[in-house]
Amino acid sequence: MSASLLTRAPALVRRHGTPVHVQIEQWLVGEIACGDLATGDRLPGERELAKALRVSRMTLRQALDGLARRGVIVRTPGRAGGAFVAEPKIDCDLTGLAGFTEQMRRAHRTAGARVVEASTVAAGEDVAAGLDVATGSQVHEVVRVRSADGTALAVERSWFPVGQVPDLLERPLTGSLYELLAAEFGLAPHTAVEYLEPVTADAEDAGLLEVQPGAALMQVERVARTVVGVPVEYARDRYRADRVRLMIRTGVDAGIGEVSAIPALRADIRTGR
Incomplete structure (x- = not known):
């Protein structure tokens, strides 16, 4: 060769x-x-x-x-x-509100999830603002390492309002949480606002993702809402930049006749299915 x-x-x-x-x-x-x-x-x-x-x-x-x-x-x-x-990067399309499991299914990969932490905690300011609850309110925190064909690709940190999903932590948490929200609580995420931002791996991320501290990651901060606008998830997902490529589709807004613009490092995206 x-x-x-x-x-x-x-x-x-x-x-x-x-x-x-x-x-x-x-x-x-x-x-x-x-x-x-x-x-x-x-x-x-x-x-x-x-x-x-x-x-x-x-x-x-x-x-x-x-x-x-x-x-x-x-x-x-x-x-x-x-x-x-190198092995080709996996494309994750953020245009629609598909979770990690569905993204890997589309890429013909087997998705995996390892639960690192699942507990009920007091909501900090960012979490409270995202979920429209008071600071200090009880929320469920779920931290998982997501993998494709056994290789760690992302760390997902998600928070859910206890008032909406009181016994969430008693349910299986290794599959699609969006499917769980829809099937068990009737709270299917329908729209989301997501912010993309490059970050570097701290010691915790590095250990979970099996990369060196300081490795390039892409963070997706998200608030997901139901069809009637109820916030059901605040999340901060961190993807390995060497293995995953995040994709966003843009087009012409028929209402104003202008092409949507997405800044290179930060994007405010409203999506729906």
Whole structure:
């Protein structure tokens, strides 16, 4: 595989609008997209690859660093290390109000849930505001690690109003909580406002997600409401940025004839099913 990749090295264009290191990234991404490079394949050594591309090792490293940041490749140190094609990220579509279990079903993955904590606590200010209850009110807190095919992908921290779901913690909590809310309490989440924000893994997140402290995560803060507007969940989910890609569909609002705009780092999204 390494030898054949070297023979396909493209002629890079200097003094072009696209920097050379970006051209290298685009070439390698194309090799992966067409199947000539598969998950787990090892790229040629830096010296060989730089020679085939006729670039300096510094330029090549810029390209590899960019691909590593995007999660396209993983780099491991040591004699047996190198740059390897990473497993493709899983797309999670936040446009509709589908829970993690449904998202994994769509991605043809087996969803798992490990309950880390389930207890009744006093609502802090943020939780109380999200659930429209008084600060200090009793809420159920459920913390779970969500996985796909056995690999931890996200930490979900959710709070539910005790007044609406008094015996929630007595029910099974390893499946879809949205399905549970609908089937057992008649409180199917129908709309949500969600905020997306990049964060880094603290010691607790790192331990639960099996990543290094400081690893890139994407936080989704959410308030889910029923069809009549009753808040039933306040949540802060944290996804591994190296394994999950969050997707939002935008379109033209027929009422005002303008294209919806979503800021790069923070989005206020109202969704429905």
